Amino acid sequence: MDERYPPIAEHGLVGDLQTAALVSSRGVIDWFAAPRFDSPSIFAALLDVERGGYFQLAPEQPGLSCKQLYYPDTAVLVTRFMSPDGVGEVVDYMPPDRTGTATDRHTLVRVVRVVRGTVAFTLRCRPRFDYGRAEHELDLGPDGALFRAPGISAHLQSTFPLERDGRDVRGTVTLKAGEIGSAVFTVCDPGGAAPPPLTIDGITERSWDVVHFWKTWLRTSRYRGRWPELVHRSAITLKLLIYAPTGAMVAAPTMGLPEQVGGERNWDYRYTWIRDGSLSVRALMDLGFVDEAAAFVHWLVARLHEREGNGGEPLQTMYRVDGDPNLPEQTLEHFEGYQGSYPVRAGNRAADQLQLDIYGEAVYALAQGREIGRRATYSGWKALTRTLDWLADAWDRPDEGIWETRGGRKDFTYSRVMTWAAFDRGLRLADVFRKPADTVTWTRTRDAIFEQIMERGWSESEKAFVQQYGGDLLDASLLLMPRVGFIAPEDPAWLSTLDAMDRTLVSDSLVYRYDPAASPDGLRGSEGTFSLCTFLYVDATARAGRLPLARYAFEKMQTYANHVGLFAEEIGPSGEQLGNFPQAFTHLSLIMAATTLDAALDLEEGR
Template sequence: MDRYPPIAEHGLVGDLQTTALVSSQGVIDWFAAPRFDSPSVFAALLDHERGGHFRLAPDHPEGSWKQLYYPDTAVVVTRFMSPDGVGETIDYMPVLPGPTATDRHTLVRVVRAVRGTVHFGLECRPRFDYGRAAHELELTPHTATFRAPGSTAHLQTGIPLERDGRDGQDVRGGITLHAGKTAVAVFTVCAPGGRPPPPPSTERITAELWDNVDYWQQWVRTSRYRGRWTDMVHRSAITLKLLTYAPTGAPVAAATMGLPEQIGGERNWDYRYTWVRDGSLSVRALLDLGFIDEAARFTHWLGERLERGDGPGDEPLQIVYRVDGNPHLPEETLEHFKGYRGSYPVRIGNAATEQLQLDIYGEALYALAEGRAVGEQAGYHGWKNLARTLDWLADSWDRPDEGIWETRGGRKDFTYSRVMCWAAFDRGLKLAAEFSRPADLARWTRTRDEILEQVMERGWSERQRAFVQHYDGDVLDASLLLAPRVGFLAPRSPGWLSTLDAMDRVLVSDSLVYRYDPAASPDGLRGSEGTFSLCTFLYVDALARAGRLPQARYTFEKMLTYANHVGLFAEEIGPSGEQLGNFPQAFTHLSLIMAAKTLDEALDERPERRSTP
């Protein structure tokens, strides 16, 4: 077993309240419960010795593996080929009915021999509260109960179990299966004292598995995407759905925490929270595919945040919240974790809560207004909260902030922040007119136009012949690739085409796109990072809008080759093509959907070339 498999060597399973990562070697090495942002139960990716894992796979050291998703589902199948036979592990989490939050979450693992004879080994070593809480084991031949302060876990299986570990508080087991035979292991986390579920029968688990398959395939069937990249778009949509907390409709930025943007570096953040920016754009991507319910739920969640007005200082919104809307997520370091392949520190919480990022108001309005979600769902009361927010922004837009990338090098006049403030007023004005809502239209119009004039004058660099990251320098920034998408710039205007050319010279490396150059614009952190996958897909979107279709399609198709074996992306691509950062990343998958739709539409509208007779 690889102690630290590549980040990309995983599939994702989930129940719409939390998720787990399954490695291609049959190991659950990340699982937090009862929510995405809860303490981990298995976290071997962050520390193999202290983090905990759950392995269920053949013991053959030789052989090969294949991992895939059952088509259009969140069911992961890992197949193992050896000289003695072929075996497979099927992993899934039963989707929880309804939007009620629960402390009971279940991982189901089914193993079977497909051909020949296969011996499966089991190791279950939970480490509660990020490995900080000790547990006690109660063991019977086929049931293990792990009791820790604040949590209980039950392992029920037809595989004979025995004590394992230095203190005898873990379990291991093994079973030999002949072709066609099956065994089941069910791991359930619940509140202290929670009773185990009924013993798992093969018949019940089989029926539950097919119910799970039906749920996901029926959900995907409602997508209205009919373009050229159906498999990748639908896989991205399922991933965004898996990363959305069903009880509130709030999407998280990623399933994991602490995975590095540079191996051995310090850029190791906790992304298991809901950023207003990421959540808005995730919902916009799903909305573009026809998933209306997700937009409605997020509209309600965002409306509650505006109603509470619990941003720092006088701000209506905080940039990031817990999935239940709690604004408190203090950042701390897990001193006892070594980090993925020595990438320390491992952080939980996120200190970005105190940052000012004015662009979030633009992303929120852009996402919701395009789907008519605000006008149709929010009602008069919701509109008043939104109008009050835009009135505040009219007083506050011209302030330096930390920007979209959450730099820790001080506030600046970021161009992208101004562009998205423009988008907020532009969408607000359109909504007010469309639904005849009360608003200070004259002030909003005046502010919108003032922002545009300022960006055109101060955000442009004559030396670069491009729009730049902030007003006090010549640094290029890929976040501005969204400017033509939101309508701030015409996608084929001379200034924008010149900006695209400059980005191609400076930020693009073999079709992959960096966010910016940290050496030219210090961000307060040591080390470097890889290319940013979000930015590469935004680059495709911008190229397609600019009419550069051959380059756009080539870049898109090349970027798809960096997906892992089951179609998932992390945050970044490293120098050797490896995936880096938290995994999977919502930003990457939502931008893939955006790029695919834009490119499809542009290709469909392109005049056909006629051959010469």
């Protein structure tokens, strides 16, 4: 293992609700893109330690012990450095957007302080704009450093002296117990106004203001279950992944982190998937965050409106956070990739795939709660009915499926289950809100899909519902079947499917999404267990009444969280976190599993 690259899990996340940064437990910001999640990177040492750029603020001495934690109930990250000479801390945060207006100005605040003894901190700021492809100029003066690159600039201010290091800067400061310093990195348009002068009093006031913001937001949570710290950390993480100006949630703030170290499954997740965002609505609603859920639904309805009268499919699988459907995929040839995991891809050509399940998740989101229903407009309803009318003619087609396989279109069972859910929820909405719709066609289509799944999605040899028609491979996406109401959670056919998954996909309570060696997905290599699927397994086993197993799996999964409660996409063979980090899908499914398990345990205990 190349020790220049920290483990993926050795990071915390900070953000301002328009973009985000990763901070390693060694005090290095090694991933940051601005002005948006899906913008080119400024710091990307996590993808190429030599070419990517980074911002280090930490002691440089042997024998250091490093710890990281969040200030309770906030997105303010504290990295602690313990040495024989003293204990120092770096506090990282980004002032959150409170306007809901897109801006090109974003600020990373880094506060250094010493709580015991004496500690010397070293600053190294090496931005590499446009994924390390753009050269920059440096102006260094008494007010700090100004980095200027085509189309973007960045100011670095500090309360201690900075010096030139080629086209980069460095600085050192030695503090004693009770002393504080700071370094602030502000990204803006070329020629943007310099930030106001940096003062310790101003930084202290700003820090407590950010703490207050997060604590006030979290107080609206109505979760009162057994795992408040875990659930609330997931809620804060989901909030950090929402682009406030539009309400769209990115799948992860990172790109290119591998599902297998050295492998090719290295995708760009900084976009809004219809599937992920729609399922997040239920998780947010369960916790009482109605405004965030409604904002995504508003964004979703806007996407339905955009293609009216243009023919073709009403939705594509993913979009940029502002709704732009253009996500051309390119390989960053100059990046070696995390631990040599090449290629590094920017953009995502899976946006052009046909994934019919997204219509089920979309309507599932629109059906979540009367509060969202009360905000619905007539034009939004018409967009929904046009979509379901289109789907009534289009549902019985092979597609690339939920896992975005690149091995050709198949008749995936999960895709059919979610098209069934689209019509089932559409019919419910038409009834509850007394809205006009072609309910006769919708009912006939829903029932036809159900019959087809029962006849062709079942494997008699496996005694289970399977990944695709005519096959015998299991697929963990089908764990959502009872949650969406396709089948009763204690139906014998479903219990038999759970048993088959236990035998084939479950490893020490962790769940593979499918067997990549047996399921041709068009890619080389293998992958770890899928954390989303593990939490879906908890949800499904709890619904099936297998509570000891469900709780044990949930409690065991918590041991795979990183030191600050975050999860990547996958868990590797040695318990390491793999894939883009942190992943929204994992955290929203954690919330879903926790609330389902809480309700089942309450019922069992007679609460």
